[in-house]
Amino acid sequence: MLLCFIEYPIWMNISQLKYRDLRNLLDQGQLTCVDTVKYYLSQIEAHNERLNAFLEIYADEAIEKAIEIDKKIQVGQAGELAGLVIGIKDLLCYEDHHSYAGSKILDSFKSTFSATAVQRLLDQDAIVIGRQNCDEFGMGSTNENSAYGPVLNFKNTQHVAGGSSGGSAVAVQANMCHVSLGTDTGGSIRMPAAFCGVSGLKPTYGRVSRWGLIAYASSFDSIGPMARHVEDLALVLPYISGSDGQDSTVVSVNEFGEKKPSSGKKIAYMKEMAEHPSLQPDIKQAFFDRLELLKSKGFEVVGVDFPYVEALLPTYYILTTAEASSNLSRFDGVKFGHRTQIATKDLLDMYKKTRDEAFGEEVKRRIMLGTFVLSADYYDAYYTKAQKVRRLIKEYTQGLFQEFDFIVSPTTSSTAYRLGEKTLDPLQMYLGDLFTVQANVTGLPAISIPMGEDGQSLPMGFQIMADVFQEESMLDLALELV
Numbered sequence: 001m002l003l004c005f006i007e008y009p010i011w012m013n014i015s016q017l018k019y020r021d022l023r024n025l026l027d028q029g030q031l032t033c034v035d036t037v038k039y040y041l042s043q044i045e046a047h048n049e050r051l052n053a054f055l056e057i058y059a060d061e062a063i064e065k066a067i068e069i070d071k072k073i074q075v076g077q078a079g080e081l082a083g084l085v086i087g088i089k090d091l092l093c094y095e096d097h098h099s100y101a102g103s104k105i106l107d108s109f110k111s112t113f114s115a116t117a118v119q120r121l122l123d124q125d126a127i128v129i130g131r132q133n134c135d136e137f138g139m140g141s142t143n144e145n146s147a148y149g150p151v152l153n154f155k156n157t158q159h160v161a162g163g164s165s166g167g168s169a170v171a172v173q174a175n176m177c178h179v180s181l182g183t184d185t186g187g188s189i190r191m192p193a194a195f196c197g198v199s200g201l202k203p204t205y206g207r208v209s210r211w212g213l214i215a216y217a218s219s220f221d222s223i224g225p226m227a228r229h230v231e232d233l234a235l236v237l238p239y240i241s242g243s244d245g246q247d248s249t250v251v252s253v254n255e256f257g258e259k260k261p262s263s264g265k266k267i268a269y270m271k272e273m274a275e276h277p278s279l280q281p282d283i284k285q286a287f288f289d290r291l292e293l294l295k296s297k298g299f300e301v302v303g304v305d306f307p308y309v310e311a312l313l314p315t316y317y318i319l320t321t322a323e324a325s326s327n328l329s330r331f332d333g334v335k336f337g338h339r340t341q342i343a344t345k346d347l348l349d350m351y352k353k354t355r356d357e358a359f360g361e362e363v364k365r366r367i368m369l370g371t372f373v374l375s376a377d378y379y380d381a382y383y384t385k386a387q388k389v390r391r392l393i394k395e396y397t398q399g400l401f402q403e404f405d406f407i408v409s410p411t412t413s414s415t416a417y418r419l420g421e422k423t424l425d426p427l428q429m430y431l432g433d434l435f436t437v438q439a440n441v442t443g444l445p446a447i448s449i450p451m452g453e454d455g456q457s458l459p460m461g462f463q464i465m466a467d468v469f470q471e472e473s474m475l476d477l478a479l480e481l482v
Helices: 008-012 019-027 033-051 059-074 116-123 166-173 190-196 230-240 281-296 309-330 347-358 361-374 379-400 426-431 437-442 471-481
Strands: 054-057 085-089 127-132 179-184 199-202 222-227 266-270 300-304 406-410 446-453 459-466
Touching (some): 019 230, 033 054, 033 059, 033 127, 054 166, 059 127, 085 166, 116 127, 116 230, 127 166, 166 179, 166 190, 166 222, 179 199, 179 230, 190 459, 199 230, 222 230, 230 446, 230 471, 281 300, 281 406, 281 446, 281 471, 309 361, 309 437, 361 379, 379 437, 446 471, 459 471
Parallel strands (some): 085 179, 266 300, 266 406
Antiparallel strands (some): 179 222, 406 459
């Protein structure tokens, strides 16, 4: 829909604008929030039926909110993010709106409150345009595990979007919103960002409250933004950060203490990652080209050994499935969500039938794995040992940050898989997380930024990881490379 008072070039370039440039147009009266919302709604109408990125669109509500914010702008009372159009992953609660977690077991659930991260953006007059598709309970790397169908990659719809925040990535990729809020448990922001050619940020564990996030693995889950522009990630992060009195794991940066001064110029890459046999040749070449670019900018780039590469995925999957087994026990058909309509013998039978009907195959697989590693006979052999290895990985990684300012790697070992390519072999699917899980195992911040395209014109991603609460310096480095 083209409005007569909007100049054609401005209208066509809304999706390309950084938020600060968009805000300048709003403040100058050259554009309105209503215009912006209608633009994104037109993009959703044009693409979403094919891509399946949004599960629900809040069209009327978003326009009403835009009208209200336009009035605030006119009198100089608008919030700092006025007119920023956002989408939220289906794992995040939004008051009086559905939150399904990509699952049939929550197919009638409506939240009574908003997640802290969502509410803080609303408080700054951001506009939520819809609820985005994801792998069920965040369990997946391709967004093919959603109970509501896969999300397709806008670059090539024969390929997956990545997961679990696939809908959030594609919504940004296809210009259906300005920023998405996703979640990252083992790469669920960064992997789809890489597959879709956008930028995605996983903050330090404890920087952003998890209040209102439907949990998968509580000691791994993080909420973070996805956008076309790194500047927009840097803009959004401070507003969603900080204690809210609801999540006891949130740590104030001031409480944590200051990191020792550094030049910001020493960068490590792990030789085992850069030479891993699973790494696609195009990605390997692009990665080493990026290292040469860093050297040309005056950075010292050093290859280092990392002895725990083979332990990363087993540690991650043992611990996350154990936590999932505990977290998902609350979904039983009694208090909310789906309940079986089949006649049952007793309460336990109702639990079993409800969960069997409504949980997908991947969720069942991970619950069973988690229950196994937590069982009395195997607790020490698997869960306790994995916790010890997690500590070793964390200590070794943080030891590297005593010498280096950043650790870089490809975000993924390959570009976006073809639809169905990995679904029949879960182990191959899990191997796709190798480059991203370290940040979650250690709780460190990481960002994926675009790194060009491979020979099939599919996007590639470059990952930067920093020490705890060093997002600002990490974002500065990312800005030098985009």
